[in-house]
Amino acid sequence: MEPVFILSLALYAVTVATLGWLARRKAARSPEEYFLAGRALGPLVLFMALFGTNVTSFVLVGVPAKAFMDGLGTFSLNVPIVALGLPLSFWAIGVPARKAAIKWNALTPSELYSKQLGSPAAGKWLFLFFSIYTLPYMVQAVKGAAVTLESVSDGAVSQTMGAGMVVALALSYTWLGGMRATAWTNVLQGSLFLAFMIAVLFLIPQEFGGWVSAFDQIAERRPDLLTLPQDGLFSKAAWTSWSLVIAITVVCFPHILARLMAAKSERALRAACLLYPPATVLVWLPAVLLGVFAAVFLPEAPSPDQVFAATTSAWLPSWLASLGFLAVLAAVMSTLDAQVLVLSSMLTRDVSGKSQAGKEVQQGRIFALLTAALVWFLAVQWGSSVFDIAALAFSGYTVLAPTLFFGLRWNRFGGRSAIASMLAGNAVLFLCHFNIVNGGSWLPAWWGFWAAILAGFLFQQPPSSKSNRDPLNTATA
């Protein structure tokens, strides 16, 4: 293991733990402070908290692997629609969610919908689906980080130990400082991987005589990498349905929704929306280039999952490559901390029942510890099938989107509509995913999404029924 990596890892660990320590006093004041940082995340911290939480090892390691196989089309398929869809979904769901959370004094996404829809059962179902989809997502990220640590250390750090280190470190500052600590650390983590990817964008093409020369060589040797493939996700139906999935799935992550609920103001949310597109390009473009360049310039083809490690080791100075590995760990932890916190908050507020405010923070910490321990255990025990389960998870979040949207913006969408929508959407998703029903070239999430909307409409509240809520569709643009 490179001494620079050990040193920077130690420095990183001390810094994030210190941030957690600094946030602990405010966090202990009330459950609102611990779980939602007192609803006081300003524009920059909110943006970094959202961005840091959203970017995982999927972008830093998974995207180069995809681009290694599919070329520059990976950029075309994902980045444009993410750059527009995410900010727009933050407006469509995040803005009314924040307002409703303040109105109902809700601290968790499922508590918010339970109160907004006047249906504790709908809140419980939402909690169930959030948990089912978030756990494998966390396990996948921890496994990815453990594999990276094992590879950087040449096997000195086993996957069991690596997973333990990552989970323990993320838990330490989350335990101490709650949402405020995770938001502060997300600023550091986001800056780290953003700076690293910008360095990659400028340095790697220089290795091959500059941008134009590098692209000339790619065009000569592998022109197929510079155009759109025609099969798989690039076919018409799959491209259309993937665009829907990737644009709306992120706002349905409970850990993202909780951060949107913690915004200090609507102005802060708007600023975060405007910063999202350029930041998305700055992280995704270098990741895609790593994959394309690896396919052309690496003398020995690595396995797709090793593209990030192989390219950064081969073409960057060793100190910068070490920072790259640290950036992967930071990306994993910046998501993991938010997930641990939101699951523990839902367990505290929505499952175990009300307790005194002072005890709630303690309870939240205990649930955070239990959640982290479960994730570590599953990461060590679960085989590679977890990656398939995580892929299903992204589709699963997508079919929750109608409930999250209509639950806030349509008065006739009640608890019954929400439960019908979630169950129908997930049932259709399940049937199509496991090929019990043939969805054709359309992705299963496409059918699940429309089934969820249809069920919500069929089970809408009659016009005469009194709603216990005011319409929140005040952001009417």
Next chain:
Amino acid sequence: MNDSSVRKRERKLAWLAFGGLLALHLDFWRPNREVFEFWIPGLPQDFAYRLLWILLAWLWLLWFCLRLWPIED
């Protein structure tokens, strides 16, 4: 025309433009979509098209956020 009808027209125009952006993203109608050539040196045609789309989308977002998003804090 009063202020609210101007704003209403602007909103309609914005959502129409959004529809246009979606049509430009789902660009299966575009001729030579799968053919490779450089638009300018170092910039493949499809990649240039996507970068331009992102720029347009960001300008749309600026318009939407700064003109049509009523801030109520």
